[in-house]
Amino acid sequence: MIIPETRARLRRLRLAMLGTAKSLLGSLRRRVVPSMRPSGQRPDDVVVLAVNTGMADFARNLVRNLDELGVRSIVYGLDRGVAERIPGSVTHSDVTASPGFVEFDTADFGALQRSKLSAALSHLRSGENVLFLDADVVVKRDPFPELRRDVDLNIQYGATEDLPPTRPFHNMCAGVWYARSSPKTIAFFDDAFALMERDGVDDQTAINRLYWQGDHELDIAILDPQLFPNGHVWTHNSLDDWVLLHANHVIGRAAKIEMLETTGLFSTDSAATVRRSCSGRRYR
Numbered sequence: 151m152i153i154p155e156t157r158a159r160l161r162r163l164r165l166a167m168l169g170t171a172k173s174l175l176g177s178l179r180r181r182v183v184p185s186m187r188p189s190g191q192r193p194d195d196v197v198v199l200a201v202n203t204g205m206a207d208f209a210r211n212l213v214r215n216l217d218e219l220g221v222r223s224i225v226y227g228l229d230r231g232v233a234e235r236i237p238g239s240v241t242h243s244d245v246t247a248s249p250g251f252v253e254f255d256t257a258d259f260g261a262l263q264r265s266k267l268s269a270a271l272s273h274l275r276s277g278e279n280v281l282f283l284d285a286d287v288v289v290k291r292d293p294f295p296e297l298r299r300d301v302d303l304n305i306q307y308g309a310t311e312d313l314p315p316t317r318p319f320h321n322m323c324a325g326v327w328y329a330r331s332s333p334k335t336i337a338f339f340d341d342a343f344a345l346m347e348r349d350g351v352d353d354q355t356a357i358n359r360l361y362w363q364g365d366h367e368l369d370i371a372i373l374d375p376q377l378f379p380n381g382h383v384w385t386h387n388s389l390d391d392w393v394l395l396h397a398n399h400v401i402g403r404a405a406k407i408e409m410l411e412t413t414g415l416f417s418t419d420s421a422a423t424v425r426r427s428c429s430g431r432r433y434r
């Protein structure tokens with residue numbers, strides 16, 4: 151006769167083995183199934199992610215999305231904890247940020263935004279075109295064929311009005327953009343960085359303010375909001391044929407996870423890890 155305690159232990163063991171087998175199968179499948187088509191990414195295009203530990207789980211998921219599409223990305227780890235949370239992916243570690251989840255509009259948020267921008271700038275300066283992606287993004291298909299290469303900057307629509315115009319708008323989102331490397335774009339982002347330091351504003355405020363001040367003549371294309379929806383556009387429309395979703399306009403990790411999970415592209419093992427690390431703390 152098996153006593154209940156032993157039975158419970160056996161059950162836990164069986165579940166643990168099942169979990170291991172599932173995750174092994176998952177990683178095998180990810181390695182075996184190559185991307186069907188080559189990506190539109192060119193040799194001088196880099197995808198830049200800059201994350202701290204608070205967003206490492208999101209970034210790990212995003213890197214996996216990109217890998218599956220054959221898109222190469224570079225992850226900047228902004229604190230010491232990131233590298234071990236995204237095994238094999240963090241190629242640059244620059245310890246500048248605090249490790250926790252950084253709430254929007256806090257002092258730490260400003261420092262984090264500057265670190266992100268300086269990572270992107272270093273690539274623009276070395277002649278590479280930068281597709282910058284926030285970590286709270288999932289990618290469904292190759293973004294490169296949708297980017298305009300005849301303008302200086304492609305940038306995500308950041309506002310909350312439904313189905314907005316696709317011309318430059320007062321609210322451009324600094325979380326998703328593609329800049330061609332040129333003296334013009336380098337000068338623009340250099341000035342944005344200086345403005346962030348001087349006035350303590352975030353990258354989004356700096357970019358929008360600079361553009362509307364008119365000191366820089368930059369050709370800007372707003373990414374089609376139905377293809378590159380922000381969190382608001384996503385919530386207020388039912389989109390089928392989209393490329394990339396940015397879970398902004400929702401605050402806190404749990405809300406972002408909830409939004410990204412609706413796409414089926416935010417893997418449940420990442421979600422479970424993020425949830426675990428949230429437990430016991432309050433997030434808005």
Ligand SMILES: [Mn+2]
Pocket residue numbers: 284285286325396397398
């Ligand atoms: Mn974001």
